[in-house]
Amino acid sequence: SVTVVGSVNEDVLVAVDRLPGRGETVVGRSVTRAPGGKGANQAAAAGLLGPGVHMVGRVGEDAAGDRQLAALAGSRVNVSRVHRTPGLPTGTATIPVEEGSGENLIVVAPGANEALSPADVDVEPVHRADVLLLQLEVPLETVQAAATAAGGTVVLTPAPPRALPDGLLSRVDVLVPNEHELVQLAGAAPGDRTPAELAALARGLGVRAVVVTLGARGALVVPSGDGPALLQEALAVDAVDTTGAGDCFTGALAQGLAGGADLAGAVRYAVAAAALSTTGPGARGALPGDDDVRAVLDR
Template identity: 80%
Template sequence: MSVTVVGSLNEDVLVAVDRLPARGETVIGRSAVLAPGGKGANQAAAAGLLGPGVHMVGRVGEDPAGDRQLAALAGSRVDVSRVRRTPGLPTGSATIPVEEGTGENLIVVVPGANAELSPADVDVEPVRRADVLLLQLEVPMDAVHGAAAAAGGRVVLTPAPPRPLSEELLALVDVLVPNEHELVQLTGAAAGERTPAELAALARRISGPVVVVTLGARGALLVRRDGSPALLQAPPPVAAVDTTGAGDCFCGALAQALATGRDLPAAVRFAVTAAALSTTGPGARGALPDAEAVEALLPRVPAAEPVG
């Protein structure tokens, strides 16, 4: 079994605030710390801690931040031999204010070396032979498409940050994992609160892949193409500290669960549990769980409920 992640590596600047700022507003931060990040690297770290055989494909700069990102991934049992150094560009970065009490956050990303990832970078053995390939959209679209086309196993795509997805790319994707806001943007629907049944109807507008919609504290919604009802999988109860990176943990856990042979409902249940545990510590990787912790909590996860 193996999981390969093609995507971004960033250094996060986590800023603790009493509340998130409104548009045009200045708030005073309580503290700031550096932490490893990037949607791709976060997914790889989550998958690496949950099981063996995880590879990362991406780019960093020739700078201390790049050194730190590679060391952090290696410490999470991720093979980084296919992460390339990029002369003349810094490692990607993200500034993330995190609200005290709720753990809610905002994220501003500067791509840096991530913007140079090319189709040639991703046409490599770990992509071709992976049981599951994980993709996101913090790297150039031609690299995303090239990786999906080269993949020999299942392809899981997180459409974040949201961009238009071609029918050609969607035809290469097996599982699409948007959050509810990304789903609304992908389908061109009006913004607004929606029930799980309404979200399932939106997901069915997307042709091709199975859709798994992440819903934060409500869990995840599985919408399959076989005519079966959508399934709403609620998470186990946890005391959330910081939701940064929970969606990335979900995707890394989903990939590991699929790579080890779980069916989609069981994989979503496993991923929801891992993501819930990841919110119990600071930062995108401060509380990433191992497989033992997830398995121990699974008996407390509510049963999935049919929707619609």
């Protein structure tokens, strides 16, 4: 089984001819609401790939909260631990998207996510899960408490990047940063790096194993111990929208590990699932099922 402790948001996407500058007003063309939040996106991806997925989180007592619970349940996620929070709105990400270029801006109002507490994560789905997925869109003390309470493999996506409390990384079994997040965590200068250079940064973090996602270049597996790093090439697809590819990757990685795969095997599965997820719009517009991923891996 897989449990996700993390954020549940509603994404409000506004199509604009061009992004506004500071102090400027632009008029949007259309508004689309989509389910979002890194935590909930990971849960939805895992739920569509296999059984036994629980989400632990908080939404408001509002219509957006209703929509997020329904979207998760529709992705076969157990939402009995997603609590309604009096007095706080469901988390919202407002995202103007420039037509043509696809460039965006993102403003997140965390709302009920900020109320997710250490007590909320001291629950059976956290204690019992084979794999626990964590990200950084809920309070750090709650992330820390969940990592401590976990009985199974702890996987952390260090996003959005922020300074981590002492001791958190030592409780993480697999860290899954993208390249930018790895560089930030390592306190290194931005810039292009070879896989060998990225592996050296990853090994310096003091986590057991690291999987660095590299967009269209695939993913770099840096195993625990002295084993060599391994680059798993991306699957070639006609990507139309890579939003949420990393969240699908992590949800699939969790299902692979929960199913008994070793880290390299779970990464092969995740690379295939994440590639398929880029072939449709939005973070959850093209999430694959297990059959879809297996069909690609068997080709």
